[in-house]
Amino acid sequence: MATGRYVSDLDRGDVLGPVEYALSPFVVREYCHAVELHQDFFQGSVDQIAPPTMIHLEKLRLYRFACPAGTGPDARVHIEFDATFHEPVRVGERVRVSGRVSDREIKRGREYMVLDIELRAVSDERLLMTYRDTVVLAYRQKQAAAAAEGSA
């Protein structure tokens, strides 16, 4: 078990969360403004929903919950986003997010970590989204590996 300190300490099998909360209209609008999604259904005119890409912030929510000391010594680099949206995430609905580190391994000198996340409705456990997030834990490793490959 490697939760409780830094994100860089996390290891395969670690469970993050669950965390419960309700999405506010404000955060959905701000997120959409930031990424220039101007559709009415995100901006809150009627039946406001969250953009499915907002699931990315659930990773950060889980990191903060499970790793209060922060990122660790190096900046992570996001490598892959893979989301399946089963049902719309409605603003105001209480949801529960949980995650599990499904993989952490070194490939060609780069350390990858995969986090699988589920988002469910608290009221009836409906599965709203599943998300797989892949990061490289340090860009510098990536550069060193590239240099090593180049000199090989």
Next chain:
Amino acid sequence: MSMPQLQVGTELRSAPRQMTRERMRWYIDTHATVEADDGRIHQGPPTIHDDDAYARSQGLPGIIADGMVSTNWILGLLLEAFGRDFAERGRLRTKYVKPIYENQVVVSCARVNRVRKTPEGETVYELEVWCEAESRDKLTVGEAMVFSTVR
């Protein structure tokens, strides 16, 4: 909703957009703003997406865009084509194969690879998606699945 007929081989392309420092910053500010959820904009600690000195300390030549910016631009392109249906159900996978640097011009693209009908009468579109530079080099690649209720 009126939707153009999308067939296998149909290609969608956005207008070019420049990855400005402001656009990179907007995304990073969502992290602290969403966490606080108090009606105000917040800024978090320095990241490789908004602080040149920090980015250089991590071995980068300067700030790079969070991959989620290009993912969201691809989402926007698909929402223009498919509307709310794609915000409610589907799949989107994106992989960041090259960094996007400050002021790089990016075009978001999608190509229909497969179209099929479900027994329930929905149309399912399978698309290749990507973001490309002016040189046409792919910066972000991936795929999407769209369930459309338009018959």
